[in-house]
Amino acid sequence: MRRILAAAMLLAVCSQAGLRAGEMHSVDLSKQSNQKLDDGFGRMGPGNHLSRLPKGTQTFNDVVFEVGEGVLQLGGKILEKFPDRIDGIPVNRTCGRIHLLHSTCYGGHGKTDVPPEVVVKDETQIGEYIVHYEDGATSSIPLIYGRDVRDWWYVEGDSEPPSLGQVAWAGENDYSDQTVAGVRVYSSVWDNPYPEKTIKTIDFVGRKSASVAAPFCIAITLEDHDKAKGAPGEKAGKPVSDATPGSR
Numbered sequence: 001m002r003r004i005l006a007a008a009m010l011l012a013v014c015s016q017a018g019l020r021a022g023e024m025h026s027v028d029l030s031k032q033s034n035q036k037l038d039d040g041f042g043r044m045g046p047g048n049h050l051s052r053l054p055k056g057t058q059t060f061n062d063v064v065f066e067v068g069e070g071v072l073q074l075g076g077k078i079l080e081k082f083p084d085r086i087d088g089i090p091v092n093r094t095c096g097r098i099h100l101l102h103s104t105c106y107g108g109h110g111k112t113d114v115p116p117e118v119v120v121k122d123e124t125q126i127g128e129y130i131v132h133y134e135d136g137a138t139s140s141i142p143l144i145y146g147r148d149v150r151d152w153w154y155v156e157g158d159s160e161p162p163s164l165g166q167v168a169w170a171g172e173n174d175y176s177d178q179t180v181a182g183v184r185v186y187s188s189v190w191d192n193p194y195p196e197k198t199i200k201t202i203d204f205v206g207r208k209s210a211s212v213a214a215p216f217c218i219a220i221t222l223e224d225h226d227k228a229k230g231a232p233g234e235k236a237g238k239p240v241s242d243a244t245p246g247s248r
Contacts, residue, residue, distance in 0.1 A: 122146030
């Protein structure tokens with residue numbers, strides 16, 4: 001049954017690559033990726049991977065993402081070997097919106113049978129993306145647990161989706177095959193308040209010393225200002241929060 005549900009979710013959110021491709025521009029994360037999709041995430045060994053996430057040019061929730069071989073993984077109180085921040089992701093482009101494909105290790109994969117030491121409360125800021133413009137200005141995209149992402153592990157019927165972010169892909173891995181759980185990642189969108197300014201770089205910043213949550217970013221896509229859906233302030237899909245600042 002879990003496989004049927006996962007397949008249905010995949011068909012619902014992942015369509016053939018190419019939709020709106022002319023309006024989208026992928027940000028290259030390959031030079032700074034520090035965690036392979038095929039390698040084990042968290043503490044549970046090599047079987048706890050994202051190798052079944054489709055790679056290459058993929059469309060999730062009507063947004064084209066370029067899924068590479070690895071992700072940008074930040075550390076947390078449990079996942080100490082990874083950094084608190086990854087700075088200087090090159091962009092060098094203007095855009096109307098930034099689309100994010102991401103998730104987090106830890107936080108709580110359900111409402112029951114979750115060790116309290118891995119639980120993150122909803123509305124907790126677990127990270128942010130800092131946008132650096134060419135003129136020296138900056139903007140912050142807060143990453144809020146329960147609103148933009150949740151734990152990448154989930155149990156069908158026992159794990160709520162984020163209130164603003166959307167489930168982009170859901171599946172399984174070798175480790176979750178042995179349990180009732182699955183794995184999933186989320187997409188979010190942020191309206192750029194300065195679409196006329198060139199974005200030079202983006203920093204991906206966590207809360208390593210303050211939280212068990214260890215966010216990871218899979219892909220970033222820029223949407224052209226003149227192609228962005230809706231009037232200014234309207235969101236294509238579900239937005240990243242504009243608020244300020246299970247055991248695997």
